[in-house]
Amino acid sequence: MSETAIDVDAFAARARAWLAENLPPADLTRDTFFLYAATHPTDEEVLARAATCRELQRRLFDGGFAGICVPREYGGQGLTPAHQAAFNREIKGYDYPAEIQASTFIPCMAVLLEFGTEEQKLRHIPRMLRGEEIWVQLLSEPGGGSDAAGAVTTATRDGDGWVLNGSKIWTTAGWWGDWALCLARTNWDVEKHRGLTVFSLPMSAPGLQIRQIELVNGSTDFCQEFLTDVVVPDADRIGDVDAGWTVMTRWLYHERTISGGSPYVTGGGNRPNDGPYEPTAMIEAARGLGTIDDSGTRALIGEAQTSALVLRALVESVTRKMATGVLPHHAAAMPRLFGGTANARRAALATELYGDAGVVWAPDDESSAQVGLGFVIRQAACIGGGTTEMARNVIAERLLGMPREQRADADVFRDVPRGP
Numbered sequence: 001m002s003e004t005a006i007d008v009d010a011f012a013a014r015a016r017a018w019l020a021e022n023l024p025p026a027d028l029t030r031d032t033f034f035l036y037a038a039t040h041p042t043d044e045e046v047l048a049r050a051a052t053c054r055e056l057q058r059r060l061f062d063g064g065f066a067g068i069c070v071p072r073e074y075g076g077q078g079l080t081p082a083h084q085a086a087f088n089r090e091i092k093g094y095d096y097p098a099e100i101q102a103s104t105f106i107p108c109m110a111v112l113l114e115f116g117t118e119e120q121k122l123r124h125i126p127r128m129l130r131g132e133e134i135w136v137q138l139l140s141e142p143g144g145g146s147d148a149a150g151a152v153t154t155a156t157r158d159g160d161g162w163v164l165n166g167s168k169i170w171t172t173a174g175w176w177g178d179w180a181l182c183l184a185r186t187n188w189d190v191e192k193h194r195g196l197t198v199f200s201l202p203m204s205a206p207g208l209q210i211r212q213i214e215l216v217n218g219s220t221d222f223c224q225e226f227l228t229d230v231v232v233p234d235a236d237r238i239g240d241v242d243a244g245w246t247v248m249t250r251w252l253y254h255e256r257t258i259s260g261g262s263p264y265v266t267g268g269g270n271r272p273n274d275g276p277y278e279p280t281a282m283i284e285a286a287r288g289l290g291t292i293d294d295s296g297t298r299a300l301i302g303e304a305q306t307s308a309l310v311l312r313a314l315v316e317s318v319t320r321k322m323a324t325g326v327l328p329h330h331a332a333a334m335p336r337l338f339g340g341t342a343n344a345r346r347a348a349l350a351t352e353l354y355g356d357a358g359v360v361w362a363p364d365d366e367s368s369a370q371v372g373l374g375f376v377i378r379q380a381a382c383i384g385g386g387t388t389e390m391a392r393n394v395i396a397e398r399l400l401g402m403p404r405e406q407r408a409d410a411d412v413f414r415d416v417p418r419g420p
């Protein structure tokens, strides 16, 4: 029997038994995405959790459950998305390395698998799967993140390597990640999409200065990086020189699968549970608040449940159709759009359901705190992973064939006016 022919049910049964023996139960009161955490962890707590993630990832690797869809030669299991989906169903309720899914596996490992050289893949992917390398994305710049092709961080050829100068921003986990994918401009004398190259580099590289950014909810997980004469060997270039946009279109595609559909994600992505937004948690909360019989409350819970079901069905349908060629990869913009708006909406629904408790809460009331802070920061779901406005553009222009947006920057990039 070939490896991929391993029966999904038998695989799921083996996973069930292994999980019960090897992973601790998840702490469902804690939002694992540091950005959303109700009580923001200290730097020491974040580092301790990162160490736990590495250890849990190593356990998955040793148990034969890391990189389920990754080829065996790179340390994976060489199985199918159906096996990964079965494992993701089984792992619900267990603690797993949720905080490293979004950057390390969903976009970065996927990009390395598609564009990395054999040497790069053999060097990094087993280390990612063993929890030894956490990867982050150096993509957005202070001048704007939506227009990725407008990157002005510059890479200049110097002998066998490149010298990078510029700044990146909004890097999730930038200060505790080990390696990064970084988009840089290598040619200013061509049209903007044609002068880009992608590099990989260690976050400890000399000349790379990292500054944590404090958000309104107290989170300090986002970072801004300043690159001053950072030397990157040519061997760490990902894809061809000036062909970075080819890499980027796939990088952005993988990033959009953040709302679901990535074959490389373990569990439910970087948030193993939706905490107080989860419909059953909302039912419990309404019982506690004594509003369960209220028709308005029931409507709120009904809407949350409907949007959760629609998102799941949309992810499944679009993922299947992209895999069979019925839809182009741009279709990932549909679940991205629905996932972003539905998550933001569910944060608002939970706030309505909690009423006063979602605005003022007792110090030990974690659920209410998560609801209140989740409401404040809900729009992040429509921004991270590419904004929902950009997803709308992709759907309009790439799927529906509507006229492309007017471009004022089609000239040689050096000549394009920039600035306010």
Ligand SMILES: Cc1cc2nc3c(=O)[nH]c(=O)nc-3n(C[C@H](O)[C@H](O)[C@H](O)COP(=O)(O)OP(=O)(O)OC[C@H]3O[C@@H](n4cnc5c(N)ncnc54)[C@H](O)[C@@H]3O)c2cc1C
Binding pocket: 035, 103, 136, 137, 138, 139, 140, 141, 142, 143, 144, 145, 146, 147, 169, 170, 171, 172, 173, 380, 381, 383, 384, 385, 386, 387, 388, 389, 390, 393, 405
């Ligand atoms: C939770 C989270 C995690 C993130 N993690 C990372 C990370 O790890 N690495 C990283 O590099 N970045 C990360 N980001 C940054 C994110 O990718 C950018 O914030 C995003 O791409 C938008 O860029 P911007 O904030 O510069 O807004 P801008 O690009 O300046 O856009 C401002 C507004 O204008 C809209 N807009 C812009 N252009 C158009 C257009 N052509 N048509 C219609 N509307 C348009 C945008 O949708 C937005 O509403 C993260 C952001 C969040 C919220």
